[in-house]
Amino acid sequence: MTAPPSIEIVSQASLKGFNSLSLPSSAEFFCSVTDEHQIQQALDYARDNDLTVTPLGGGSNLVLAGDIAGLVIYLDLKGISCHEFDSDVVHISLAAGENWHKAVEYCLEQGWYGLENLSLIPGNIGAAPIQNIGAYGVELRDYFISLKAIDISTGEVVVMDKQACEFGYRDSIFKQALNNRFLITEVTLALSTRANINIGYPALAEALGVGLGQDASTPKMVSAAVCAIRRAKLPDPEVIPNAGSFFKNPVVGSDALNELLKANKTMPHYPQDQGGAKIPAAWLIDQCEFKGLRSGNVGVHEHQALVLVNFGGTGTELLAFAGSIQDAVQERFSIALEIEPRIYGLNE
Numbered sequence: 416m417t418a419p420p421s422i423e424i425v426s427q428a429s430l431k432g433f434n435s436l437s438l439p440s441s442a443e444f445f446c447s448v449t450d451e452h453q454i455q456q457a458l459d460y461a462r463d464n465d466l467t468v469t470p471l472g473g474g475s476n477l478v479l480a481g482d483i484a485g486l487v488i489y490l491d492l493k494g495i496s497c498h499e500f501d502s503d504v505v506h507i508s509l510a511a512g513e514n515w516h517k518a519v520e521y522c523l524e525q526g527w528y529g530l531e532n533l534s535l536i537p538g539n540i541g542a543a544p545i546q547n548i549g550a551y552g553v554e555l556r557d558y559f560i561s562l563k564a565i566d567i568s569t570g571e572v573v574v575m576d577k578q579a580c581e582f583g584y585r586d587s588i589f590k591q592a593l594n595n596r597f598l599i600t601e602v603t604l605a606l607s608t609r610a611n612i613n614i615g616y617p618a619l620a621e622a623l624g625v626g627l628g629q630d631a632s633t634p635k636m637v638s639a640a641v642c643a644i645r646r647a648k649l650p651d652p653e654v655i656p657n658a659g660s661f662f663k664n665p666v667v668g669s670d671a672l673n674e675l676l677k678a679n680k681t682m683p684h685y686p687q688d689q690g691g692a693k694i695p696a697a698w699l700i701d702q703c704e705f706k707g708l709r710s711g712n713v714g715v716h717e718h719q720a721l722v723l724v725n726f727g728g729t730g731t732e733l734l735a736f737a738g739s740i741q742d743a744v745q746e747r748f749s750i751a752l753e754i755e756p757r758i759y760g761l762n763e
């Protein structure tokens with residue numbers, strides 16, 4: 416039997432090409448892994464050399480505020496398998512390094528439906544559970560069955576179901592109690608073999624030319640409409656470096672909402688099941704006149720107030736600018752905006 420290929424550990428590796436904000440940063444050590452055996456090798460190396468481990472996917476939800484100490488592991492595991500099938504539902508397992516959008520397209524081609532509203536979200540499969548990716552009324556958790564992960568400190572392989580992942584709005588246990596504790600290697604989803612159209616979003620219904628909530632479209636039409644809206648609305652990171660939505664949409668309680676509406680009668684708001692309402696962060700930022708504003712080498716996109724863009728600046732510059740937006744929104748609306756991407760390298 417031939418021995419599996421060994422991993423190559425590179426020191427002082429540039430991460431500029433590995434993050435969609437194109438921020439300058441180096442990893443003290445870096446390696447790319449393609450299977451579980453290589454992951455164990457990388458974890459052994461980190462343990463032997465007392466290095467912290469940072470998992471890396473497509474780099475589309477990161478702010479690299481400085482250099483990253485320890486070992487950055489790029490998860491490049493590939494493969495999609497279908498292992499349970501009945502007339503209505505198919506269970507598929509996707510390896511962490513598969514590109515999310517390509518996987519959505521593949522599923523559509525196979526006639527496995529559910530992910531079409533999540534078309535064109537950048538990044539890889541392994542990161543999707545970290546913030547429970549969502550768009551146009553659908554979230555990963557709606558189709559999630561389980562994931563396979565490796566404990567960074569022990570190398571133990573675990574399987575976690577939906578309940579164990581504690582998914583929330585752009586949130587999961589991996590951003591909370593299990594922050595940086597696991598490398599996700601595989602995600603298993605239950606998709607439908609029957610079209611299951613969700614057109615609950617006005618912009619999507621309008622793009623499809625149907626009434627809100629109607630299901631007169633095919634999943635491929637929904638995917639195409641989502642892609643068209645996203646291409647028109649969001650800057651392509653290849654052209655203008657960005658990390659998508661920079662802030663989460665804040666949720667305020669009923670009392671705060673009433674106060675806000677007294678002073679801002681046209682404020683858009685979306686009632687939540689648990690009471691109160693979600694307020695679009697983009698509206699708040701726009702009201703504070705940041706849309707299209709440039710500050711040195713960073714700025715807010717001219718058409719999308721929620722997207723911060725990088726014109727060649729650093730992570731610290733970007734975070735200082737984000738702080739000035741948070742301060743302005745806090746002062747005017749008494750709302751604390753929370754940054755959505757994960758921040759690394761702050762105190763290295």
Ligand SMILES: Cc1cc2nc3c(=O)[nH]c(=O)nc-3n(C[C@H](O)[C@H](O)[C@H](O)COP(=O)(O)OP(=O)(O)OC[C@H]3O[C@@H](n4cnc5c(N)ncnc54)[C@H](O)[C@@H]3O)c2cc1C
Nearest residue numbers: 470472473474475476537538539541542548549599658659
């Ligand atoms: C233009 C644009 C639009 C976007 N639109 C949306 C949107 O509509 N909805 C949405 O939810 N998000 C959106 N995002 C954010 C981003 O696409 C998602 O968060 C995506 O899941 C990140 O995947 P990634 O592979 O790039 O993760 P990375 O940026 O590489 O990593 C993100 C976090 O996950 C961790 N991580 C990555 N892979 C693993 C793994 N295998 N195991 C353990 N931890 C891991 C990293 O350490 C980091 O903490 C957008 C981003 C951009 C640039």
